[in-house]
Each structure stands twice: as C-alpha cells, then as structure tokens.
Amino acid sequence: MRLPDPPRRRAATLLLCLGVVLSSPGLAWAGLSDTIESLKPSVLLIGTYQATGSPRFQLRGTGFVVGDGQMVVTNAHVLPTDPPVSDAPALVVQIRQPSGDWQMRSARVLGTNVARDLALLRMDGPAGPAMRLGNSAAVREGADLAFMGFPIGGVLGFSVVTHRATVSSITAAALPSPSAGRLSEQAIRGLRGGTFQIFQLDATAYPGNSGGPLFDPNTGEVVGVMNMVLIKGTRESALSQPSGISYAIPSAHIQELLDRHR
Known part of the structure; x- marks a missing residue:
C-alpha cells in the first residue's frame, strides 16, 4: 500500500506543476487579441501626398502616436530625402477614425536621431490615442x-x-x-x-x-x-x-x- 506524500513533498509537487503551467508559451500570448484591439488606433500610415501624383498618396512606412497624442514616432529613413521644392509632395500621416476610414493630416518633423534611425513628427488635428513606452x-x-x-x-x-x-x-x-x-x-x-x-x-x-x-x-x-x-x-x-x-x-x-x- 502506497503511503500519502508528506505535506512538504505534496507542496513541492504542486509548485512544480504550477511552474510548468505558468511557464507555458501559450500564456505569453493570452492578452494579445485585446492588446491588438486597443493599439490599432495608434498605428499610422506615414507617407507623402501630391495632388498631381499617381497615386496621390505614397506610403513610406509605419508610425505610431506617443506623448501628447500629436507626436508620432517613425524611422528617419522613412522621411523623404529629396531637397524641398515648391511642388514637392507634402509629408502626411493617416490616422484611422472610429468609423474605420483613414483621415489624412499634415505632419512636420520635430527632430531626428539619424544615428538611431528615429524621427519624431507632429501631426495636425486632434490628439490621437498615444502608446505607452515600456522599459x-x-x-x-x-x-x-x-x-x-x-x-x-x-x-x-x-x-x-x-x-x-x-x-x-x-x-x-x-x-x-x-x-x-x-x-x-x-x-x-x-x-x-x-x-x-x-x-x-x-x-x-x-x-x-x-x-x-x-x-x-x-x-x-x-x-x-x-x-x-x-x-x-x-x-x-x-x-x-x-x-x-x-x-x-x-x-x-x-x-x-x-x-x-x-
């Protein structure tokens, strides 16, 4: 007849089982669906707009809202590199509205860190939902x-x-x-x-x-x-x-x- 496990041994066995469950890779993604839903409104199209262009909007990359809701982060290499001229395409962002439509807004460069390939923009219009920066x-x-x-x-x-x-x-x-x-x-x-x-x-x-x-x-x-x-x-x-x-x-x-x- 098998004797019951001593209390300490039972506790250790239980902790081991919990450790296996808590370290399951699937739990790392448990909240991903909710996170995607909350973050999508903060992710923007970065590009240029020219009324005579074909297409008029040219996508150059992705950006996302930070800070006060009017600041946008993207890569420095996403920005247009051609010297500005009078008829040059304008730097714009597009932000998704609650209706699901994209709204185009003018943007300007606040600053860059070329060595880290980062750019900070400010977009016109109301503030968008800003993402939180982690450590x-x-x-x-x-x-x-x-x-x-x-x-x-x-x-x-x-x-x-x-x-x-x-x-x-x-x-x-x-x-x-x-x-x-x-x-x-x-x-x-x-x-x-x-x-x-x-x-x-x-x-x-x-x-x-x-x-x-x-x-x-x-x-x-x-x-x-x-x-x-x-x-x-x-x-x-x-x-x-x-x-x-x-x-x-x-x-x-x-x-x-x-x-x-x-």
Whole structure:
C-alpha cells in the first residue's frame, strides 16, 4: 500500500506543476487579441501626398502616436530625402477614425536621431490615442513580443497587420546609412561591435513595417521600433524568400527624443 506524500513533498509537487503551467508559451500570448484591439488606433500610415501624383498618396512606412497624442514616432529613413521644392509632395500621416476610414493630416518633423534611425513628427488635428513606452532595458533574450505595421506597402491594403516576434539576440550595432530599411549579409557583419544595443528578432518583417511599434503582447507597452530586415539577394527576394531576421531600436531612444522636444 502506497503511503500519502508528506505535506512538504505534496507542496513541492504542486509548485512544480504550477511552474510548468505558468511557464507555458501559450500564456505569453493570452492578452494579445485585446492588446491588438486597443493599439490599432495608434498605428499610422506615414507617407507623402501630391495632388498631381499617381497615386496621390505614397506610403513610406509605419508610425505610431506617443506623448501628447500629436507626436508620432517613425524611422528617419522613412522621411523623404529629396531637397524641398515648391511642388514637392507634402509629408502626411493617416490616422484611422472610429468609423474605420483613414483621415489624412499634415505632419512636420520635430527632430531626428539619424544615428538611431528615429524621427519624431507632429501631426495636425486632434490628439490621437498615444502608446505607452515600456522599459526596453528590461527586455531579455527569449522574450515574446509582437509588432504592428503595413507590410509590403499597400499591396495588402491599408490594414494594420500584427506579427509575433522572439528576441533572439540583444547585441551592439551601428546602423548603416542611408539604407537602414534593409540589410544584406555583408552589412549585417558590419553591424557587430557597434555603438548601441539593438534587438535582433526571430520574425519576418517586410517593406512597410519600418517605423512600426514593437510591444509587449500583454501590457501593450512599446519597447522598440521596427527598423530593418535582413534580405537574401535582391530586394524582391524579401517577399519571395523572407529571411525571418529583423531588427528593432530599443524604446529608450524614443524617450530621449521626446525629452528633447517636450
């Protein structure tokens, strides 16, 4: 006849079982659906508008609302680089309204951090729902995160798309310029030994994801900005043969920009 377990042994067994349940990977995504619903209104289209253009609106990347609700974060490489002329396309953002329609608004650049490939914009009109910044220094390798954006530009329609991401490495990097949006294998080798920490993600991002928020799936706090993706061969191969390796700038550098322009 088997004797009952002593109380301490039963307690230890129970704690072990709870540890297995609480460490289940599925729980990391338990709140993702609610988080997506709450964050989508904060994710914007970043592009240019020209009345005589075809199309008139040209998508350049993704952005998201921060600070006082009129500030927008994106990548510096998303901004137009041509010298301004009288008939140049205007920098604009598009924000989704409660009706589901996109509303276009003029925007201006408040400041940039080219070394970190970040830009802070101010959009016209009423304040939007601002995202909360999290502590990027607390992010650890192996963390389960998610990011939002508009992959492959307008090919899939202007609908916010969410992807899961695992932090596969936190490493020193130096961003290449001016093509930080996409990287070759040679450029990746040149990143090592850089000047600041960057998140390497086990996730597939595409053109159009640049400037999108990387966030905690349960709290919704932004811990990074999607920045670049490793491509194999040509730019077109990013669509047909995605590498599954992407990079994001820690949110601590967003806070630095905000502190300079409050």
